[in-house]
Amino acid sequence: MRNYAHLELQPAPGLNVFVGANAQGKSNLLEAISLLGTGKSFRTNRERDLIRDGFELATISGEAHVKAGAIRLGCTLTATPRGSRKLYTVNGRSVRYATFLGSLRVVSFVPADLHLVDGPPSVRRSFLNSALAQEQKSYYRELARYQKALSQKTALLRAEAAPDPELLKIYDETLVTSGTALMIARNHFVRALGAAASKVHARWSDGREHLELTYRPNVQFEAETEDSIAGSFEERLRAGAEMERLRRVALVGPHRDDLALDLDGRSLAAFGSQGQQRTAVLAVKVGEYAVMHERSGEAPLLLLDDVLSELDPQRARAFLEGVGEFEQAFITATQLPGALSLASVYEIRDARVIPGPS
């Protein structure tokens, strides 16, 4: 895949650090590992780019040792005239994506995550989506249903000034049922995530600063029950129907949710220094790892793509200590980060992996 014609790797337990200059294939290696966990690339939506130029397919397979025992996971991408097609296998048996997802849990931290605080809401939504989709198969299913209905509704609003009200109603009904499930899952997750993130954050700041995460649903609700949320959602859709028709866009629902990050009661995006924003991002990622660990009862793989080099040594060390009991981590860096001890180091040069300190 990508620049690798073929590669086999038997990583060590604990920290595996891949050091190399840019464009030698470090991130590609991490991307391959993450594909085995999430079934998706953490970098691109054009998955065809994962296939090495001049080839028709890319195959990634790996053996993982999880609570349930050893499992073999495989993901094959085939080039098609319209893009690419993916086939997933678990223990050699071909499975659907929904079955594959979550077999191996992965928490990845990539440079784009550094914009969790100062980026647009879509960055925070996709963070929530990828964490939750891995964690709960039902979340992935509801998200797929929601997004499909949303695309159909949007197309309907765009196509006609007077869209068929009966048809709009059908898509709105799906938005309400699936959207309610998404909102409940997000609400729970943000609460757990916020508790874990603010705990590690308090430790880092010696209790001087307080980090708070708040779920900001587009549809506000009174009580956290299915009925109450669905009721508020329907009401908002009714009230906003005229505006949606005029502006020809779907304005109501969790596709417009956000996540607020506050430090000592003030918005980090508006008032935080760059250093404070960055520390908050690290706390959120540590929190994600902790919640995933706790909910699944096993330590997820930790993938850090080129982020340690973006952090000063003190923050890098604080992050790794914050994550604490990870069992296996894969880290790429242009230089060996000073913060790492007890690591297995590999050098990556020209798509070859050379074990040993560089």
Place this chain on the structure above:
Amino acid sequence: MPSSGSIAGPVQALINELSKLPTIGPKTAARLVFYLLNRPRNEAQSLAEAILAVKDRVRLCSNCFSITEEDPCPICTDERRDATIICVVAEAKDIFALERTGAYKGRYHVLGGLISPMDGIGPAQLRVKELVDRVGRENPHEIILATNPNAEGEATAVYLSRLLTPLASAVTRLAYGLPIGGDLDYADEVTLAKAIEGRRTL
């Protein structure tokens, strides 16, 4: 893959034509062409004639919009079939799948697709008005909505059920033991027969 300049023109031309067909890529197309090259002429001729006959002799039934040689089609004119049940399908190929089961003895209505605004298909692009007219005319006891159990199939079924419920005594949906997102024409006969028997009222 050899480039187009390296093989005889007619061979490349046929490869190009076959590659346009669904599920057939350039490799499969080349394999088919070289297979045909090795077969006697009359075999190639009957294939060519069969292809043309499909275009020249097959048309749509003016009643159910299935494909047929005579209009109305043999299913619409078969007196032994139950004219009081109409099974609504997306495409004519779904009729073939349902007929293979032998479990259904009523008649059909082909919509010509499924509602999907993303693809520019609304009720007006399908034979929905024709269905409503036909229901008004024939006054059936039951309308079975046999669209695929995927997002578009479900949306289309819900849309039609709301439209037709005031007009027919029963509107039912296939009880799918079919995998979600599965296709009618991929389902095996037993599963499909069970789906017909276990249909539920909407």
